[in-house]
Amino acid sequence: MKRDDRRQLMAAFGMVGNVGIGMVASAAVGLIGGRFIDNWLDSSPWATVIGTLLGLIAGLWSAYKRVASDE
């Protein structure tokens, strides 16, 4: 089925494009959120460190979920 093949190819392109940018964006959200909490509670650098780590894990987690659900 040529049409279905093309559909799957486009969906795969979308997925692959999203995995990379999703990992970066999650890490950035964790970092910025951590900085915000550090400024608020004057707890530098702990919230930034924890936030960045959580962001990195969130990036991996969303990539894993996306790949696992599309298989």
Next chain:
Amino acid sequence: MGHGGHEIGSHKVAHFFGFAFNMDTLYMTWMVMAIVIVLAILAVRRLETVPRGMQNAFEMAIEAIGGQVDATIGPNSRKVAPLLITLFVFLLTSNWLGLVPGFTSPTNDLNTTLGLALMIIGFVHVLGVGHHGLSHFKHFIQPHPLFLPINIIEEIARPITLSFRLFGNIMAGEILIILIAALPLYYGEPLVGVLWLGFSVIVGLIQAFIFTMLSTSYLSNSLKEEHH
């Protein structure tokens, strides 16, 4: 500078009631809306069994996007297909409008893309609550309540990835068009310009498609019978 008298990345800002408005983005958005509305009216004015012209083009778009939406969402797809097809047509027109000299894409403004992305994410939750009730929010603590902060970060990252990808691609395309036009004239310059324009047409199509497809996959999670 060059293309439509715009500086790269800057907007004509007007202030009303303490808010700042990027007027060029607003004008171009109204223009895209007008184009889409006129084209849609032309497409349905004389419907024929064997479609021709505008009706044919619209039927192709509806079939392509509608088919993809159907395949992703399943039986509930009719609820959201009109929104997603409209989104695709709007984005495609927006992305291509910037390739016409004198015009800019509304999507080269982060406010437009972030607004659209937030609308989609908001709609995801409204639809999820409508479909599943408050148990829609259960997916935040799956597979374990410890995942709550991770899932929240992921949720915040979603509109950011959606909007920055579209904005970045369209913005970069327009910057390169201006830069190529500003190059000192040499033999290959018109060819490079034309090649880049052709490439931008494809980028505009692909980015509109990717935005629509990701929105579809986010919406499909709220319409599924059971959450994963």
